[in-house]
Amino acid sequence: MSETFVDLGSVNAPSGVLVLGMAGWIDHWRELGRPLSERARTAASAGGGHLREWLCEAVAVPAAADRPLAVRASTSPSPFDGEPVIATLEVALGLPWPETVDRSAPIRLGDLPVDRCGMVVGDAVALDAWRGINDEPADGLADVFYWGLYEDDAYARFGGERTAQYGVDGPHGWLDLPLVEAAARETELTAWCDRLHGKGLMVAVEGHTDYHRFRRAGWHHPLRVGAIEVGGCQVLGIEWDQGDHSTRHRGERDAGQVYPVTIEADEAGGTVMRWTIPPYDSADEDW
Structure with a gap:
């Protein structure tokens, strides 16, 4: 049976x-010696490839520069709550399939874990400017x-005010x-909670980093x-439900949870380009 796809939007490259x-590691590439864009350009020049250093992972591919992708x-269904979750992510690269390459078989570039912090699809150079979890908001x-x-x-x-998030009322706060x-x-x-109760209230300040902006x-x-602009380009971020991640993708690469x-x-x-997460099968669980 063929898959049914839904549109998520577009990016440009x-x-x-x-x-x-x-998403949790995009900003760390520049701390590891070479910017993400340089590494990605090298991989794309060979037709595409997998990038990995320390905990940072990505896949880079050539794409049309002159149109939305x-x-x-x-x-x-998620094994956590039965709600729909992404099984196949597909990006149209805006390029013709090479005539000299057999089109009947996919070309595997590598594999990626589902990052607990989410995934990002976007232009390699634009992502050099990505502001991560601990960066200052622009x-x-x-x-x-x-x-x-x-x-x-x-x-x-x-x-x-309460802010609706993921179909339910979120916590109180201010935007x-x-x-x-x-x-x-x-x-x-x-200070108010410490003075009257000692504990029992959690407070979070989320700066408008790119990480927080795509989640919002x-x-x-x-x-x-969520679609946001980074480095003058439209980028898509995909957050994962934490319950689904813990049920299915916990441990990530260290546990062999890669796709x-x-x-x-x-x-x-x-x-x-396709990233394929096979349907959940409880028989695959190793308890």
């Missing part, structure tokens, strides 16, 4: 090199959230605060996909 990588996915803004046993008491004292104001809110909430952009998408990335010919004779 003006450098001519597209990357699928682990459509991204779509098929889904399968816009100087942050979101503040609080939750826990005394959340209702804190709301009565401090206010804040788009200047960093100084966000830090002051965190200090005020924490995906709050209302059924597959947790093949291929380039293939589509029905129209174009080239696509």
Whole structure:
């Protein structure tokens, strides 16, 4: 039976090199000696390849530089809660399949784990500018959230709005605060809880890094996909449900939880990159 795909949006790759990588580690490539774009360009010049150093992993492929590249996915039920999760991620590369290459068999480039922090699809050069989890936000803004046993008491004292996330009401908080104001809110909430209760309230300040922005952009998408601009290019980020990740992808590469990335010919004779996560089978569990 053929797969049914849904559109996730598009990315652009003006450098001519597209990357699928682990969101939690994109910003670490530049700390390991060579920028991601240089490594990706070398891999793409050979037709595509897998990049890995330390905990950083990605796949890089050549792509058309002059047009949007459509991204779509098929889904399968999560073993965690039965909700749809990505089974096949496919990116149209905007290039014809080489006439000299057999189109009947996929070309395997390597494999990737599902990063607990999510995955990113985007232009290799643009991703050199990626601001990761611990980076400073470019816009100087942050979101503040609080939750826990005394959340209702804190709301009565401090206010804040609930933000819908992933189909349910999220924690109370404030969006788009200047960093100084966000830090002051965190200090005020924490001091209030310490004074009256000692514990029972969690407070988080999320700066507008690219990592946080793509997660926020995906709050209302059924597959947790968010489009943001990075380095002047449109990039897609895909967050994974933490329950699904823990049930199915825990341990990642160290536990052998990796999935093949291929380039293939589509029905129209174009080239696509595919990352395929086989359907869940409880018989595969090793308890």
